[in-house]
Amino acid sequence: MVNVKNNHSNSSKIREGIFSRLERRIFRILRQVKKEFQLMRTDKINLFIALIVPPLIIWLFGMMSTSASKVVPIKIAVVNYDSNSYINQDNYTIITTWDNYSKMYLEAVEKSKYIDLKEYYDASKDIYAMETARDKLRDGKIECIIVIPVEFSEFLTTGLPGIIECVPDTSNAVYIQDRLNAVEDSIDIFVEDNNLDPKYVSMEYQEFSIPSNYNFRFNYNMTMLFSFMVFGISTVLSILVVVQEKPIPRLLLTPAKRYEILTSKFLTYTIVLALQIFLILTSAILNGLYLRNGLLSAIDLYIALFMLGFVGLSMGIFISTVSKTKTEANQLFFAAFIVILLLSGIFVPLGSMPEYLQIIAYILPLSHGEPIIRGILSKGKSVVGFDFFCLLGVSVVCIFLSFVIIKRKRYEV
């Protein structure tokens, strides 16, 4: 009976001991979190840059996207060879100079709202027309040359395909499609106006698209920019938190443990991150961000952005624990950030990378940023999915490594 009582009192003592130790730890961590916030408050400008500047950037981007005109006509020159003499390939004695269709096509070019006809050259009168047009293309005075070939009217009249040649400036990949679309628009007008049947009519149904009352450009670009912006600012927020702090060695003379110091830093910066994401998201919504499922999408998006930011935060603290100096931390951050950016699919499509790099890209966080955000915003998908767990996995690995490194790090007191 006495033994049972002793055992009981022993176990309750042990339990009390565990609880009191846990309580002390939590108390110490909370005190350190408070200290971190006090430290942060001493640098108000830093807080301003971290919290206010990102929403301002989004606001500026939103304003630019809204004020950008929807149609920017492409500057075009037309070189018309159609009036030149065409020698029939089947019977060399037949020479024609038909140009009835080219006149109709020119009318269509003038009608198109996507084309700004800058120059017109009749190659039957000016033999150097093409050279002149090419010079203008090289100098950037025009963006595309439309060439109406010599056989254009003859072919169309005899039931053969009429081919419009188009020479767009393709040095900047961003604008190639707009230039081709403008020429295609003129052909569509030409076919429609002149009843060139049979036509192949396409009926388009856009699924998961942005409604017309929202700014398509802003919404489309934001799905790409959100991830790299949130990741960048959260990483940079934390890259100096361990490496710069001088009191850490002195703190180690107190009962504070290393993991407690690191935990307090994680907690503090997670709270700042949560606030940052809230402000960024609010700014984006106020600028016309489309949320397919309303509040539900907003919550999903908040979680997704927070997760992306948390990966950045974990990587930043990891870099901070690895680095010996601030300059080193700064350089490591830049190297890591650019590598992640290059392998994110924003500049080089993931599909065009070799397989082994695609695997690396899928381990890195930014390759999951755009799909997860696009899924939520335009497809109404849930945040929880493959991409979310990948992000979670990366942050867990970074946190684990940070704790291991800080435990082994030598501090001179």
Place this chain on the structure above:
Amino acid sequence: MSINKFNLLLIKIDLTFENLIHVFIMYLSSLVSKEFSRIKTDKRTLILIFAIPIILIVIFGLTSGGGPTKYFNCAIISRDDLPWGDEVNCTSQYDETFINIVDEDCSAWSLIDSFEIKEDEEYEDAFKECMLMLKNEIIDIFLVLPEEFSETVENETDTTLIYYIDGSDKDSVDAVEVALKEPIALFRIEIEKTTNFVTMAPYLEYEVPFWETQVLNYALAIVLSMLIVGLLMNLTCLSIVSEGPLPRMMLTPTAKKEIILSKLIANSIIMLVQVTLIFVLSAAFGMYCLGSLIDLYIVLISIGFCGICMGLFISAISKTEQQANQLYIMFFIVIIMFSGSFINIQSLPFAMQVIIHSLPLSHAVPLIISITLKGLSIDLAHFISLNLISVAYLFLAYIAYKIKKVEV
């Protein structure tokens, strides 16, 4: 005053001026060498300075090793086998030809799946499956060939093609109408029904040739400029704010402009090495340059110089390293977002264009493109603008540092 005396005075002034310059240069060179010895003390940072550009270019170079990809992954549902009109004219001879052309002959299309519908009930299942593939981004688009497809082709009346596209993918939406012309053109030629057929034949001018690494070279202008500006801003953004002995140097006769100048010179020398590394490695990975390589090198140096000036400006206005770092990433994000790659600059109102043109990448990208892809010499307007931006940031850095209160 006699002429001799006047000459003597002039010589004296000249000598003093010469001495002054000599002393200034000596002084500056000692400051620069101090900068280098400071960098040398941190061996890991020194290694990183030269290792980072190499690593970044190697990774960028490797990203383009996967070869070309098909633009549109698609599925086709053919309802052509379903009865349409009277039984005499009912036919379904063309849908297979169309599907085969999309599958085998098109350069921009990749057929993931096709469904031939024999009964109306099958269509619903096929449609749901395609929609799921569209939602999960397995395909970008699916086409539906209607019941009357073959009949209209045969009778040479207007033929309708229905397609469902992922509207959240702006690039696909922009490109689909032109891309659809490829299978239609090949189909019409194959079945020899080309009456009244008008199409476009594009001859791409100033493109990256197909035998060169196209992905790398199209991304080269934006990636190189982003990399160099970012690298140099990163190198210099902590140079003033983090240096402990600087306030103590203020007790010596060293002027603030000399400190800024020495940092500019030291970092420019490092920049020259970094830019050379980037330049050589880019060439090793198949950089395509139609124009003069010297011109390109000069442009890259100008971009690097701009990065240094921006970094010095950030460092001069920041009070703490954390602030400098935050400002650095904000600048970097702004530079990329407003580089012209996401918004067409010409579509913006004038005031917005001014904002974009005050950032380096809006000049750096066209400069690199005009040299590498167009084979032109340096575009003076952009080159001068880029250097003016550098000078403006340097001047602002000097002013900010001059009025900055330094506690000794």
